[in-house]
Amino acid sequence: MRAPSAAAASGSASPHRLVPAWGRLARRALVVPGSLAAAVVLLALVALGLGDYPMNPGQVIAALGGNQGFASTIVLEWRLPRVLAAVVFGAALAVSGALFQTLTRNPLGSPDIIGFSTGAYTGAIISITLLGSQLVAEAAGALIGGLATALVVYLLAWRGGVQGFRLIIVGIAMTALLNSVNTYLLLRAQTEVAMAASIWGAGSISLVGWPETAFALVPLAVLGLATVVVVRPLRQLELGDDAARAHGVAAEPARLAILVIGVGLIATVTAIAGPIAFIALAAPQIARRLIRGAGIPLGASALTGALLLLGADQVAQHLVPGAVPVGVVTVVLGGIYLVALLVHEARKHL
Helix, strand or coil, rough: CCCCCCCHHHCCCCHHCCCCHHHHHHHHHHHHHHHHHHHHHHHHHHHCCCCCCCCCHHHHHHHHHHCCCCCHHHHHHHHHHHHHHHHHHHHHHHHHHHHHHHHHCCCCCCCCCHHHHHHHHHHHHHHHHCCCCCCHHHHHHHHHHHHHHHHHHHHHHHHCCCEEEEEEHHHHHHHHHHHHHHHHHHHHHCCCHHHHHHHHHCCCCCCHHHHHHHHHHHHHHHHHHHHHHHHHHHHHHHCCCHHHHHHCCCCCHHHHHHHHHHHCCCCHHHHHHCCCHHHHHHHHHHHHHHHCCCCCCHHHHHHHHHHHHHHHHHHHHHCCCCCHHHHHHHHHHHHHHHHHHHHHHHHHCC
């Protein structure tokens, strides 16, 4: 006669045994993005009410309807473009970071680290120096600079294929080189041009209005749709090039397409707001730890990036004396995060 199981002997099974691991992960994959989205909406309402003319969330919602006179003007014309830019730009930076970290299979594989943000900044500086401060010219210069940097890094890292670690090392070297080029360009430029480029280079959305936000939304929307298209090949590449080819994915063309999309996202944000550090580096890893899944979740990464940049912008506006650019706040946070990440990675190899 078979002996009764431990669960039967105890009269009831543990709830954790009744819920498969994949079920808990699926639940987290729904709960975490929903919570992040709610946090973004709540923080946006708070941000729209902060300033010299404070409003509570109820007043903000009423002002959004457009029938509250001066309050509606403040919310819709003055504050909403900046809040919307923080949310959209944060999401774009985070998705770009998630794409590159997935491609390189390394949490340090962020466009901040591997030179693509710096390359976009170089292209924008050249455009400002030659053509003046024009939105279309800056955007084109940032995109060309980012793509050119990505191409050079890709070619230098190529050895019968591109490995993530090699791409990061080459990208770090390219970042150092481009930082020297940027310094040289600023020193050679006229004083007013150099000052404008330096202020813009700190990473700020304080001067972003509806024209700049609308200008960025179109390419970011297109790139967002392109990201959805490349999700499947991206997940296949996570398994390795051989596994990707076995599933019908052309590894190098897919990798190149993902690289172009990631550069386009970071270059578009850089063209409008300057290089904003930390978000692309940290948001994907924070989202992955929240979801506790195997790969980096793109949707949760986007929401995490939106929340981080919006929160950092509120700190820059209202908590730091003098209302510093948001890039200053993210650099400080990014430095702390990077040190913690390096320590964590070092402990893994001990």
